[in-house]
Amino acid sequence: MSEVTVTVRGEHEARVAPERATIRVSVRAEGPERSSVVDQVMRLTEPVRDTITARKDSGTVIDWTSTRLSVRAERPWNNEGKRLAPVYYASIDLTATFADTSELSLWVSDVSPWDGVEVGWVNWHLTPETNARLEREVAAEAVGVAVARAQAYATALGLGEVVPVEIADVGLIAPTPAQPFSGMAKARGAALASADAGGSSMEYEPDEIVISATVEARFLAR
CATH class of the missing domain: 3.30.70.2970 (Protein of unknown function (DUF541), domain 2)
Structure with missing residues (x-):
């Protein structure tokens, strides 16, 4: 092989x-x-x-x-x-x-x-600057995960080097089920009425914003 x-x-x-x-x-x-x-x-x-x-x-x-x-x-x-x-x-x-x-x-x-x-x-x-920075960082981490996964497969096959051939957003290399767009920020907010007897005060508790990225990559293992 x-x-x-x-x-x-x-x-x-x-x-x-x-x-x-x-x-x-x-x-x-x-x-x-x-x-x-x-x-x-x-x-x-x-x-x-x-x-x-x-x-x-x-x-x-x-x-x-x-x-x-x-x-x-x-x-x-x-x-x-x-x-x-x-x-x-x-x-x-x-x-x-x-x-x-x-x-x-x-x-x-x-x-x-x-x-x-x-x-x-x-x-x-988020601010546009923070959102753009996080999208770059998350995309780079997703590529790193793909490289590590390909290297693990190559090592299991008794091969050493992996050479990148193709990388793309999810679904562009091979057909896949519908998934969220990579890099999409998802945010939810909940408004909770105060339990005080006084009545009308409100507390807004933000959920975390999730920035995610998924890539597909093809390598040659040698």
Whole structure:
């Protein structure tokens, strides 16, 4: 046995704490008159926006956005099948990116009891620089795993040297079952209501972010 082709897969992942949290909050109002509903949602949104801009000035909020005012009308039906007068709904969505998890929890505790405020999703993530660095490091580690695995096969066959012939992201060398894209960051966030009798405080606990990479490689073992 002078030469054998060895095809292997290498995987690696890193788990890190998120560096940023982007939260979405909606402010809503409804009523029978369009103008009063618009005025109400604008009035309810103003203090929420003020708390965000104050934190932006202090540096705890990195960036924030606010959508345009959205207004729609619906004519509900009563239990007798009769169409009622229109009801108007107005909303404004705001997103804010926090650099500190504890500050996010405090802010949500402040604004969540306010009239018309609905706290939505939280996206936990890394800075682009950290994410890019970790993807490079994880990919390099995955290649190292593939090399070590190929060398183990070669040694078991009584061969010594392994020479790389081909390397690719998973699925590009040989058909494989569907898998997550290599290097994809996965993040989840859980919002837990406080058990205090006082009631409205919120605690946001981020899960770790997983950066993973999988490669396929082909070697000649000699």
